[in-house]
Amino acid sequence: MQFEWIKIPYALLTLFIVVNYGMLLGAFIQKIGARVGRRRGVPIWQNYADLVKNFGLRTSITHGVMFYLGPVFRLTGGIGLLLFVPTIYGSEMFSNLSFAGDLILALYFVFFGTLGMALGAGESGHPHAAIGISRGLSQVTAAELPLALAVFSVALQYQTLSITDIVSAQQGGVLHWTLFTNPLAVAAAMLSFLGSMMRPPFDVVLAPQEIPIGPPTEYHSSYLALMQTNRAIFPVAKIVVYMNLFFGGAASWPVFFLKVFLIYMVSVFVGVAFPRFRVEQSIRWFLVWAVPLGILSILLA
């Protein structure tokens, strides 16, 4: 695959679609959560409103250079992840910038944003930010492990690291999906997915309701706006990876919307049904339940 200039507008188009989809999806899911709790929930355009409001806020403060750059790192991470992965299978238009690297690039780029964000929050000097990062990093090391194992299992299965090749290997019917050809890997990956979506039972990192804790504590106004944008992009980008690896990819945008929604719903269902783990509990949980699945899948692949 080679670079062509036309890829840039195409990539921007993908980005545009995903941003909108992500914002709607986020609000929709919040609404679902509220309805489960017998509340009305936010309107579907709420995220747009927040974004506009936050960008519109005039006064803003900064704690220093890294604080300023944190959200930039964050958003770059989200966009990058999205663009390094082909979105629509078979579409030259929406293969984005995947010529730059394969699956490994995508997986490692996830950390780009995390790291930058953590640094930015760290410079705020707010202890809660640091505590949140400490918890988040602790958890993510355990949570990412089953995914890594699963990805490796899949790569072994298909003998490739190219996402496009992996998707193409799953074409030809639902039963060709990795979900059915390598269920253990998918199970491990989905457990990991729960951990990375910042939803219960693994959301102690953000702890959004009880105390103002976690990395975004100090962020506001346009910083927060960037992060909100990222919050729209990043889960979708991540789910795209899952979709491509395990659920046959998407050959068209409707399939894409549907699959992303359904995969997202998994974490929502679990989230509304289970209470929250403490960090060490979740680490142990991943190591005890998810990792063995991943190991098995590798051994059997």
Place this chain on the structure above:
Amino acid sequence: MIAQLSIATGFLLILIGLYGALIQRNILRMIVAFTVADTGVNIVIVAVGFMAGRTAPILDAAVPVADAAARIIDPLPQALVLTAIVIGLGTTALMLAYAFKLYEKRRTLDIDKFTDLRG
């Protein structure tokens, strides 16, 4: 047979001397014990060179040069024993001097009292 008996006596003296040197706590007694053992050694040395029916290795009218080889006993151990005796004597003198100095220092001759350096 005389040679064997003498050697046995020498050995016995050595063992007796060594026993004394190992058991006696008084330094002077140890030194005496060593002289006993030395004597035993000297007896053994002389006895080893002994040959029955022969005479001392001094040539004179009774033992002419010509048949000396058939008449005299082995002269070498006799020369050696002299050296051994003298060396034993030197050591004994030295040990006595030591004993004196040790006594002067601690006013005791008990070997068990001189165990400051150890391990």
Place this chain on the structure above:
Amino acid sequence: MTSPLYIIAVALAAAFLLGLLREQWRSLAYPVTLAALAFMSWLSASWLWALASGSASPVDIYTAGTAPPFAINLRMALPEAVLTLLINLTGLFSALYLKSALLARGRRGMAVLLVAIMALSGIVLTRDIFNLFVFLELVVIATGGLVLLSDHAHALSAGFKYLVVSQVISILLLIGIIFAYHATGTLNIDGMAEAVPGLQNAGASQAFELAFFLMFIALVAELKPFPANGWALDIYEAAHPAFSAIFSAGAGTAALYAVDKLLLIGGPAWLDMATGVGIVTFVAGNLLALPQSNDRRLLGYSSVAQIGLILAVLGQRDILGEDTYFIAGGLLLSHAVAKAGLFWLSGLLAGRQLVDWADLRERPMPVFAFVTFAAMLSGLPPFPGFYAKWELVHHLAGSGRLVLLALVLFGALIEAGYLFRWFGYILKREPPGEADFCRVIFDKPHRVLPVMVAVAAGWALAFVWGELASSLLGRSNLLLALPLLFALSFLLLDWLPAWVKNSLAIAGLVAFFAATWTDYDALRMIFAIIFTLGGALTLLASYHVHGRRVGFYPAAMLMFAGMVMLIRADTSFDFFAAWELLTVGSYFLILRGKHSEPHALSYILFSLGGAFLIMAGFAIAAQGAPQFALASLAHVAAPFAPWVFLLLAIGFMTKTAAIGLHIWLPGAHAEAETDVSPMVSGILLKAGLYGLMVLLLAMGKQQLYGIELTHVLLWVAALTALLGNLMAVFQEDAKRLLAYSSIGQMGYALFGLALMNHLGWLMALVFVINHYIYKAMLFLAVGGVAKRTGTREMYRMGGLIRLMPLSFIAVLVGIIAVSGVPPLSGFGGRWVFYNAILASDYRLPMVVLFLAGPIAFLYLFRLIYTIFLGQLKDELRRVKEAPFWIVLPQMIYVALLIAFAVVPGLALHRVDTYLNQFFPEGGLSWAGGEITSNYGYWNPVAIMIIVGVIFCTVFAWLLFVNRRAQPVKQFNIVFSAERPFRPETTHFAWNFFAPYRKALGFLTQPLVTIFWTTVTDLLHTAGDLGRRLYNGNGQTYAFHFLAFVVIVFFLVGL
């Protein structure tokens, strides 16, 4: 030629002459003594020169004008010339040293000294067994007298104990001699040796064997074998150090030669006994020396042990053949010169405890002397003991005497242990109050001169043995190796200011690379660049140190010399010598840290232990050949190959700090000086990897009992990576964190090598380059911060980003690179890694490695956050950026990292091609900016551009919408409705990953540390138990001797 008899005649004449001089004329008697000793030394020296140059041939000197065996004859051949020279010189310089004591005691003391030296020479020269006895008794009696030259409170009782046991010994010796005479009819040693095979019947031969046993055991007892040596140890402790020097160097030498002569009579049947007694003494002597705190007693045990080793060597003459004298001589001369030197040195110090030697601290010459002596005793290159040990080990391995080999190495390791511990005391302990050392040097030059002579003799011997090794055995003379000479030349230049030496060092490294770069293949080229240019780059940081920095450059350049010699080595010998040199150099370097005494010790012990395993591995691989080309490791015969592999691998892994062998690393790297840490971490660790590469390239996959050893390596590597990373997470000390991180990183590199496929090796090389760059950079950055803040505890820092922005940038770039996040160069390593493991057959160890991967984020974040972000402490508000010369290399490293991230092909393409000859399959294809493997692809330039563009766009957008952001003060945060004001309580930093510790902390139980502590404790306990044998009672020592005789008798089974 002047007859050697004059050695005896002149000594005696002088001794008798002294009697004519009245006591008042002492000042005349003393020159007479010195003149006599000087004459004797000259005589030996002239014989040595004549014999060595071939202008004289060995002579037998008949006394009484009668041929042996009827009269006593002496012999002067090369060994005799060497040994008498050694004895006479020791005597001469000890007499010089004893000046005040001799002048105080008068002519009798001088006469006794003369007779003692004469008798020692006599033992060496004589060929008559009874004459030997006479000389021996002279030595005993003279010893009894010379002990009294000491002012030590217990010299008297020590001398008496010595006399008691000597009496018993001489009784047995005499009985033995007379019966041996009876059996063979001669007293001449050579005559006896000829007569023995001709003994008519079994009875006569049995009688002779018994007699010989008594003679032999008596002479062996003169070597102070364990456990029959309590009587001699007190002498070492209580006598005047100058006499102890004679006792150790001279008497030991003479007694050894006497035993050697006796072995000539006894023949091969007695070699086993000599070996057994020798090796037991060697090991036990060193074990007993371990718990000693008195310097001279320790030296005594060490002497006992060394002589035991030489006895064991003599006992191995059946396999050593002609090399016996080369080996035994090397060990003996090293021992004698070093021990004499150390005893003389001990006399310059007031305190008798080992820690009192801290008096020497800050005094380069005596410290250098001590180093020379310690290195000679431990058999480090380039001293004779090194060559000797190499030959010995090779012969032993070639003949399959592996137990003996193991014991030799074990004992040598313990010996190195206490010697280097001692050296640590010297450099690192507080001097005990008023050091009167300076005064000694100026007041008593006659006491300093012998020490200096011993140092000079040590280096001269090193050269001579090197020459011998190269002319006789085809080994190379290390003292002619250019890099080593360059390093040693800094010893002479140490008076120059540091910046001059630094410039010289950098110039040297660069020039060496420029002169030799065409010699290397792609693999070696990477290491060569890191070792020379990389070294030069880290040395830039050393410009920040002012003053003379005594001792730094010799040590550093020794390390670099070792490393360049390592990659240039073709033969196993050169390789091993280089390995030892770099180990020693880096040890001195590490020891320079303020609190690095225990860590440097554990470093050198692990390294030497590893080195011994390597030596054993080479020796077994050589199968009798003295050395071999490294490449022929591939042809090691089947039953040995896996063992060789195992030994070498473990040896190299001590340097890469694989788990289980890693406990030296954190302390060593963390406590080292600011500019030393990057060298030992970024550069030195690569030496171990280089070794492993050489090993794996040559030997490939080996199976032991059906287990594939590379598979085992994989597991070790994975566990190393996991546990190294995990332990790094829980460190509060920034440099320790980095050190543990190195352990983890080395685990990755080892993993790549152990995969034994193309990409695995490529990954290892990527790690080699990356790890050098970012670890050197991080250590420098953190070192600079620690320098400015005065602490390495990260929770004491915080918020330094504004004060030390450049250091922050370095750390930021560093941690992105380490963590493997695109777009920086670490990602390349990860990418190659994933491709490599896809091609591998082993899957389980990878799981462990996967677990290790993300953990790196934890400690890296902690590193940057707790130091640079968060709350600034009040006491650090005036901290400045790190010194220019520390920041400069960091910035260069930043540039390098980015360059290597964008164009990794510059370095890797060639290596990739090079690796094709070993692993033809699974290479990468390099098309334009894109790198493609069998599984995936990667375009570093594109990644860099894309990430850069996105980042800049978003950044620009933020700048646009948020251009009026106001910087706020430190505590302007929303904090549970309060306004915090104390940075200490607001900076969340201590025990940063508490929940993680709760979940996984159990994995970091210091099991390995406990294991090694237990091992050392056991050794100490064994030593302490052994000490109980020595209850200080002369009678008990006589018991020991008799028990020794009886037990050996029954073991020999006559």
Place this chain on the structure above:
Amino acid sequence: MVKRFLALLLLAGLGGIFASLLAGYIPDAELNLTARYYADHAAGDLGAANIVTAIIVTYRGLDTLGEVTVLFLAASIVGLVLTHRQKHDPRPGQPARTRAPVGELLTTGTRFLVPLILLLGVYVFMNGHLTPGGGFQGGAIIASGILLLLLADPLKHFSHGLISAVESLAGLFYILLGLVGLVLAGGFLDNRILPAGELGALISAGAIPLIYSLIGLKVGAEFSSMLASLSETEEL
């Protein structure tokens, strides 16, 4: 008790070794090679009637030099130890030592015997090459004369200077003679620097009588010096 038992056990072991030595001992029927050489050549080559003396002074002269040196050493060290003590322990102000008289018999006997003893000593070492005896025996006899003197008058002070002068000169000449042998004759301590003379005559056997006389003087001096030194320790 344990100590005794252990000692007995060890000595039993040593006794075992000795016993097997004894069991393997067969007295020679003929002189062995070395002894036979001495029997055949000592008289002819060296002119010494007493073969033992020939061996001691010439064949194994180096041993004998060593022996003399042993005594010299012992005397030196004993002297060293004791003078050392006196320097450190001068005991000033002590009244002059007095002793009960040793008795008429001893005093008179001494006066009568000492010259005879000395004469006997000289005789013994002068005739060492002819009759049993020699330098050591003669020296010891001389020393016994000194001992007698000391017994008769324990407070008697011998001139250490004289003793050591005799000792040193004798030693020096001994070495010198040895070296002359090295230069003029076959080797160090070769006695054939002087004519062998007639077997059995007083002036015969080359330098043997000379050397043995020197040894006798030296041994006598050394013993005397030791005795004198030791006698000075009496006040303890």
